[in-house]
Amino acid sequence: MHRFKASKYKNSVVKCSKKEECFTDISVEVPLCFGNGLAVGPRFIASNISSAGSGKIGIFGVNHPGRMGQNPTLSAHGDSVIDLEWSPFHHNMLLSASQDTTVKLWKLPSDGLSESSPINPVSTFTGFKKRPELLRHHTIADNTFAVADESGISIWNIDKGISMCGKEDFGFDLVQSISWSQDGNTIACTTKGKKVVIYDPRSNKVVQEGKAHDNHKDSRVVSLGSSNKLATTGFSNVSLHEQLRGLRCFCSLASRWQQSDARLDIPNNA
Numbered sequence: 001m002h003r004f005k006a007s008k009y010k011n012s013v014v015k016c017s018k019k020e021e022c023f024t025d026i027s028v029e030v031p032l033c034f035g036n037g038l039a040v041g042p043r044f045i046a047s048n049i050s051s052a053g054s055g056k057i058g059i060f061g062v063n064h065p066g067r068m069g070q071n072p073t074l075s076a077h078g079d080s081v082i083d084l085e086w087s088p089f090h091h092n093m094l095l096s097a098s099q100d101t102t103v104k105l106w107k108l109p110s111d112g113l114s115e116s117s118p119i120n121p122v123s124t125f126t127g128f129k130k131r132p133e134l135l136r137h138h139t140i141a142d143n144t145f146a147v148a149d150e151s152g153i154s155i156w157n158i159d160k161g162i163s164m165c166g167k168e169d170f171g172f173d174l175v176q177s178i179s180w181s182q183d184g185n186t187i188a189c190t191t192k193g194k195k196v197v198i199y200d201p202r203s204n205k206v207v208q209e210g211k212a213h214d215n216h217k218d219s220r221v222v223s224l225g226s227s228n229k230l231a232t233t234g235f236s237n238v239s240l241h242e243q244l245r246g247l248r249c250f251c252s253l254a255s256r257w258q259q260s261d262a263r264l265d266i267p268n269n270a
Contacts, residue, residue, distance in 0.1 A: 023060060025069035027051070034133050034176045034218065035083025035097060043091045044108065048081035049073050057081055057096060059113045072113045076104060076121075085135040089142035093122075097132040103147060105158060123161055128154075129168075134177065140184040146201075148175045153187060155201045165201050177220040179230075188230050190219040196232060 028037055029050035037048045040062070049056040055077035060068055077098035087093035092108040104121040113119070130149040138144035143158040151174065154166030173193035180187055187199045190212050198208040212232055213219055219234030 021065050023065050023068055025067040026058060027069070029054060029080060033082045033131075034174070035135075037081070037084070039084035039086050039094070041086035041091050041094075044086070044094075044112065046084045046086070046094055046096075048084070054080045055098060055100070057084070057094075059094075059108060061112055072115045074106065074113060074119060076106070077102065082131065082133060083135045085137055085145070087137055087142065088139070089137075095135045095137070095145060097135050097147070099131055101128045101131050102126050103128075103132050103135065103156075123158060125156055125161060127163070133175065136178050136180055136187075138184050139180045139182055146178060146180065146187055148178050148189065150174050153178065153189065153199060153201075165204055167199065167204055167206075176218055177232075179221050179223045181223050182226050188221050188223055190221045190232055190234070196221060196230065 026047055027050040029048045039046045043062060045060045045062055047058045049058045057074040057076045058068060058071060059074060076096050077100050079099035081096055081098050083097040085095040094106045097103045103125040105123040107122050132147045132149055134148040136146045145156055147154050147156060152168040154163045157164050173191050176190050176192055178187050178189045189197050194212055195209055196212040197206055200207045213234030217235045219232060221230055221232045224231055
């Protein structure tokens with residue numbers, strides 16, 4: 001008699017999409033940063049494009065796979081695009097951050113880009129002392145987003161084009177990832193100093209902090225809805241790929257999962 005019941009998934013395999021169902025021929029630029037060079041929304045996919053002069057963004061309709069090499073691109077910035085973020089409220093609105101120390105807001109036509117109709121940014125946000133690394137829209141307020149640079153976070157108002165509040169330096173080394181809580185009251189972030197931190201923009205204080213992963217390599221954090229929990233991905237002290245789930249109070253680690261893999265999982269709470 002078997003002690004354990006055999007899993008019905010033990011012989012399951014991943015079914016890869018057919019080539020005609022994939023997006024191909026995309027030359028993605030990979031600058032040295034913590035941002036994401038690719039952002040997927042309900043209507044479009046945005047990707048930074050490697051090309052002469054840099055600063056270009058490719059926009060592809062999610063329902064139109066195929067070869068993307070000849071598609072028109074958006075000449076967005078004067079230097080490498082570091083991070084991209086679709087608005088969760090307006091599915092044709094895109095935020096982009098760049099090595100040129102600017103953040104821009106774009107409104108795309110419903111049918112995507114075209115060579116005959118160039119697009120200008122709706123707003124350009126400047127005044128950053130360091131290059132903006134990470135962008136995250138507020139989960140409730142459609143006119144608010146957070147920007148993280150090397151060591152701090154600032155909160156911006158889209159309508160007024162100004163920074164409303166922020167903390168310039170957490171004192172925890174580089175900020176690697178940020179995520180708003182579902183109620184929009186706090187921001188969780190992971191740092192190169194191997195910490196996970198909860199920041200309250202209203203009081204401009206770090207309200208909680210705890211240990212994250214044992215390795216200072218890249219890490220990611222995501223808030224798990226209304227469950228009052230966080231999930232992080234990173235690496236152990238022997239470079240094992242790790243996933244952690246725990247409570248916001250950091251008094252309990254719900255689960256830990258490891259595998260021998262040099263790649264980082266990038267979670268998303270969309």
